[in-house]
Amino acid sequence: MTSDALSKGSPWPLPSGEPVLRLEAVRKTYGSAVVLRDVALEVPAHSVTALIGASGSGKSTLLRCANLLEDVDDGAIFLDGEEITDPRIDQDAVRRRIGVVFQAYNLFPHMTVLDNITLAPRRVHKVPRDRAETEARELLDRLGLAGRAGEYPDRLSGGQQQRVAIARAVATRPRLLLLDEVTAALDPELVGEVLAVIRDLKDEGMTMVIATHEMAFARDVADQVCFLDAGVILERGTADRVFGAPAEQRTRDFLSRLTEAGRL
Amino acid sequence: MTVRDEQDEAVPDGTYEPSPRRLARERYRRARTRRAFAVAAASSTVTAAVLVTLIVESPGWQRTRDTFLNAHYARLALPKVLDGLWLNLRLLAVCGAVVLVAGLLIAVLRTLRGPVFFPVRALATAYVDFFRGLPLIICILMSVFGIPALRLSGVTNDPVLLGGFALCLTYTAYVAEVFRAGIESVHPSQRAAARSLGLTSAQTMRHVVLPQAVRRVVPPLLNDLVSLQKDTGLVSIGGAVDAVYAAQIIASRDFNYTPYVVAGLIFVAITIPLTRFTDWIAARMNGRQAQGGTV
Numbered sequence: 335m336t337s338d339a340l341s342k343g344s345p346w347p348l349p350s351g352e353p354v355l356r357l358e359a360v361r362k363t364y365g366s367a368v369v370l371r372d373v374a375l376e377v378p379a380h381s382v383t384a385l386i387g388a389s390g391s392g393k394s395t396l397l398r399c400a401n402l403l404e405d406v407d408d409g410a411i412f413l414d415g416e417e418i419t420d421p422r423i424d425q426d427a428v429r430r431r432i433g434v435v436f437q438a439y440n441l442f443p444h445m446t447v448l449d450n451i452t453l454a455p456r457r458v459h460k461v462p463r464d465r466a467e468t469e470a471r472e473l474l475d476r477l478g479l480a481g482r483a484g485e486y487p488d489r490l491s492g493g494q495q496q497r498v499a500i501a502r503a504v505a506t507r508p509r510l511l512l513l514d515e516v517t518a519a520l521d522p523e524l525v526g527e528v529l530a531v532i533r534d535l536k537d538e539g540m541t542m543v544i545a546t547h548e549m550a551f552a553r554d555v556a557d558q559v560c561f562l563d564a565g566v567i568l569e570r571g572t573a574d575r576v577f578g579a580p581a582e583q584r585t586r587d588f589l590s591r592l593t594e595a596g597r598l
Numbered sequence: 599m600t601v602r603d604e605q606d607e608a609v610p611d612g613t614y615e616p617s618p619r620r621l622a623r624e625r626y627r628r629a630r631t632r633r634a635f636a637v638a639a640a641s642s643t644v645t646a647a648v649l650v651t652l653i654v655e656s657p658g659w660q661r662t663r664d665t666f667l668n669a670h671y672a673r674l675a676l677p678k679v680l681d682g683l684w685l686n687l688r689l690l691a692v693c694g695a696v697v698l699v700a701g702l703l704i705a706v707l708r709t710l711r712g713p714v715f716f717p718v719r720a721l722a723t724a725y726v727d728f729f730r731g732l733p734l735i736i737c738i739l740m741s742v743f744g745i746p747a748l749r750l751s752g753v754t755n756d757p758v759l760l761g762g763f764a765l766c767l768t769y770t771a772y773v774a775e776v777f778r779a780g781i782e783s784v785h786p787s788q789r790a791a792a793r794s795l796g797l798t799s800a801q802t803m804r805h806v807v808l809p810q811a812v813r814r815v816v817p818p819l820l821n822d823l824v825s826l827q828k829d830t831g832l833v834s835i836g837g838a839v840d841a842v843y844a845a846q847i848i849a850s851r852d853f854n855y856t857p858y859v860v861a862g863l864i865f866v867a868i869t870i871p872l873t874r875f876t877d878w879i880a881a882r883m884n885g886r887q888a889q890g891g892t893v
């Protein structure tokens with residue numbers, strides 16, 4: 335993909351030395367359960383990081399912390415070098431720069447597809463209605479959803495809803511996109527259409543962190559793979575390294591369990 | 599773009615002929631509807647006949663008819679009752695509007711988070727707890743007779759205004775609870791989605807939570823409005839002449855209860871369209887966002 339609606343007029347900021355997202359010794363607990371322990375992570379600009387790991391290993395929690403939907407107990411998170419876990423920071427301003435796509439889509443059921451997508455550009459970024467809608471329609475076109483703009487979310491298939499959710503998240507041109515198991519609720523057939531969209535975003539240079547159980551996809555699209563185990567990033571490296579030559583026994587166990595289940 | 603949407607290219611369907619199976623199914627459905635209709639008509643007729651016979655054959659029917667269903671008194675009462683009704687309707691319109699706005703405001707105040715808002719939250723909660731528990735009639739008595747007794751300068755003694763004020767106090771508490779239930783019924787993931795788009799908590803409330811909450815509570819809200827409409831009659835406690843009081847004046851002068859029946863039927867006649875309107879709104883809102891189905 336060469337020319338595109340997404341980056342037109344506002345190309346992604348050029349890469350600098352500073353990673354877009356950096357976690358330093360992040361710790362998160364719920365009551366007595368330690369969900370994230372001493373997590374460190376760097377996500378360079380225009381790169382894709384895949385978070386893999388068993389259910390309950392803390393992938394969603396990590397993403398929620400990065401978007402300030404949860405407070406961390408200890409450690410720090412930096413967005414473009416700025417500490418966002420500092421209590422003095424304007425949290426709304428931080429969230430404006432980060433897009434999130436949820437497993438359950440979380441579209442607004444009382445709004446049409448178009449209104450779902452233009453809500454944040456219009457209300458938060460003060461883009462005039464005409465322009466917001468034109469851009470939203472271009473985005474829908476590209477995601478194969480032309481003609482669905484006036485539809486309510488409940489009348490779309492799961493794959494279509496998830497693509498709308500992605501459109502909604504990128505409509506504000508976020509600096510960083512967080513995707514939490516965005517294909518987990520979908521039929522295998524619909525998974526493909528959503529993954530294709532994510533691949534396109536990568537080609538455009540979107541910086542992404544993706545929690546996923548789609549190992550083939552992670553291997554294919556991710557520049558960096560992190561294996562989470564009980565709240566710890568046990569292993570971190572290129573996709574080929576982590577999948578091809580895992581250093582940790584637990585990573586090998588996890589991957590071989592997946593292979594047995596026919597998912598790798 | 600790699601994604602394509604098959605549903606956008608619907609195949610034209612020019613040669614379709616309904617199969618015999620479909621025709622038979624439709625014939626069966628029509629027959630079933632006719633049968634159900636016949637059964638309903640028969641059972642309604644029988645029920646009505648039994649009721650009429652029971653009432654008309656009762657020993658006191660003659661006297662009851664003269665005291666409750668007397669055409670002469672009905673004609674006499676109708677214009678007076680209608681005059682009084684105008685007051686009920688005005689009260690309904692003004693109090694209804696005040697109650698909806700104030701109830702929504704209080705419900706939103708109760709959802710504010712953080713220690714800064716503690717006093718606001720506490721006051722709103724105390725208000726709702728108190729006025730939801732206080733019987734309406736006592737609230738009206740306090741307002742209509744208590745406020746003038748204070749002899750505050752510049753404060754009205756008008757029983758209609760004071761009675762309306764009491765109605766607003768009580769009904770705002772009910773309606774605030776309805777709105778709050780609606781707000782709490784919106785799933786937290788909706789809030790998370792809105793906040794993650796960068797909306798402030800006020801914007802989230804305004805554009806995401808409230809529209810969904812209000813839709814869900816339209817039926818119970820209209821229910822409260824119907825009750826409010828009936829309770830507007832209580833302002834007659836302070837001497838204001840509404841439909842019920844107008845009927846009472848004639849009834850106690852002539853020892854005939856027909857005016858009450860007239861007033862009652864008029865109230866029912868106003869309520870029915872209001873209820874149908876509620877159903878229509880609810881159906882329309884559901885139809886717009888949900889998929890159809892047979893259940």
Ligand SMILES: Nc1ncnc2c1ncn2[C@@H]1O[C@H](COP(=O)(O)OP(=O)(O)OP(=O)(O)O)[C@@H](O)[C@H]1O
Nearest residue numbers: 364367369387388389390391392393394395396515
């Ligand atoms: N709000 C919460 N309160 C208490 N415990 C929580 C809460 N949210 C998550 N947890 C716990 O934190 C742990 C990590 O959860 P998380 O949702 O991050 O896992 P995950 O890796 O995303 O799993 P999955 O692959 O199933 O989505 C789990 O043990 C979970 O029970």
Ligand SMILES: [Mg+2]
Nearest residue numbers: 393394395515
């Ligand atoms: Mg998860």
